[in-house]
Amino acid sequence: MEKQPATRAPQDRAWDAASVQIIGKAEREGADTCFSRMDTQQNQCGFGKGGICCRICYMGPCRITAKAPRGVCGADADTIVARNYLREVAGGTAAHSDHGRHLVLLLKKVAQGHGGSYQIKDESALRDAARKYGIEECDRDAKDVANDLADIFVKEFTSQEEPVRTLQLAPLKRQGIWKQHGIEPQGIDRMVVECMHRSTMGVDHDYRNILMHAFRTSLADGWAGSRVASITSDILFGTPAPVRSRANLGVLGARTVNVIVHGHEPALSEMLTAASSDPEILDYAKAAGAAGVTLAGICCTANEILIRHGISVAGNFLQQELAIITGAVEMMITDVQCCMASLPKVASAYHTQIVSTSDIAKTIGADHDAFDEEHAYDNAKKLLKRAIDNYKNRDPRKVAIPDASKPLVAGFSVAAIKYMLGGTFRGSFRPLNDAIIAGRIKGVVGIVGCSNPKSKVDHYTNTLTAELLKRNILVLKTGCAAIASGKEGLLTPEAALQMAGPGLKEVCEAVGMPPVLHMGSCVDNARILEAATEVVMEGGLGDDLSDVPAVGVAPEWMSEKAVAIGCYFVASGVDVILGHPFRISGSANVTQFLNEETRSLFGASFHVCPDPNEAVAKIVELLDRRREKLGINKKAQRKALDMKDRRALNV
């Protein structure tokens, strides 16, 4: 990421007009945001950046320099960098997986009849999952099946000796690679504990050994914790299918009570979604002089209720403070992850109430109202009523809702993609495989992850996406990167007409899908692996994930979760491009291992491309390499495309 001047104009901080407008408003009103704090945090520590600061024991902190190449305990840069990296992967895995755990425990309660307002919403998703895990489901009550499935899922966390079972959903060849390298993870909890153990003072000092455990832990995330979270969410809340909605701050209502849900876990937001159209709530809002209630989301909670219910998206990660600064938000309800500590402080200058709902995620200045799962619906109604009560405190002089939001289509679960591609009678990935083989689609790229105030928000993500579409590359998206495309208007089938190259356009038009598929939240990155596995199973594109012409990109990432995701993509055989590097530059060996050596172990590695155009070139190179290996990069087909291109130009 290029070094930024100490202060920047709003239009240099964010790509979309709504954010630019509200960053300007924040500056005028003296509101402290991550953008201004980025300025006060300039000259971030070089030791931290290089990963060579160790605070693991109290003989330290130790910093590695040419004069002091080892810490007090004798650990060198390789050990310190690798240990710090391992702890990042542990943090990311813990976050995704704990989210998954909460859902699994909810599924168990539902199965036992104590689920309160929750129920099994998608029985066919349940039976489908049961069959995948070898649970007898024919002629059995859904609750009994759910109970058995929940037990298997709990074991994914607690298993001591047995590898996690969800690994078996990967292509066989990939499973063999993991076994061969000894990185089949046991229970998620054990993996994370082992990360902490191995990286404490005086345990694992071999950077390779440490990094292999990082990959092993990440597999527990991608192929267990996250995958289980997606499967369980689909069972409890419904499998996503294409749904229309809108994104950006302009979705906030001028005359409605605006309630924002922010964070990651879908359980409460599901209930808020239902309660927000409850006649009792609507009457209550009318009595308060409002035209209704607008529920909108930020971050991955937004993605969860977007992909299932079409609830509109107020913004992605770096719009959380900006939403409050519009002056039009009555309440922001947070659960876990990516909710800034600053929210109550920002809100104190407006009328917004910040309500935290998870006992593991409190912030001084926020009202804490612990989410009561058993009475979830009443809980949701109570929160909405409180928000409505706050409507009278909105100060019209402080309100500025940007006139900016774009239509979108989201909700592309693997089942939905199959259905779109294969049609009603037989859902299938065949048409996609055929299009890739014929060269109409060059390959598939997953663009995932966050935004980061170090660079212009959404700039890299949107520039890259547009360039890939031109090159006939199908783009799959999750998380805040998906919201970036939503705000840009790229998540509509019509976008394909304007942006996509001729081959991709043809395919998208034929099946009526956007050229950028929003697949969900960040735990739903597991869906990207599921889609890639479907491509392998369908046949004709190799027998392993490392054969498929597919690449992952995390352009503007900031979270430990992105580190874990990057690792499980690479360990699954999918190359990963990072818009800015990990904190590993202090160790040439660790850098070499992650960016080069992993190629011989997993058939994929990390690549750092600080410039989006550099990333485009790298992606094309990586896809071509795989196409070449598959023998489908035939010149003749390229020529056919060129002809078509030319014809299009002559029109």
Ligand code: NFS
């Ligand atoms: Ni993913 Fe989703 Fe967004 Fe980044 Fe945070 S919300 S879990 S971590 S910032 S993409």
Ligand code: SF4
């Ligand atoms: Fe220093 Fe070693 Fe302690 Fe780290 S573990 S703080 S390098 S003495």
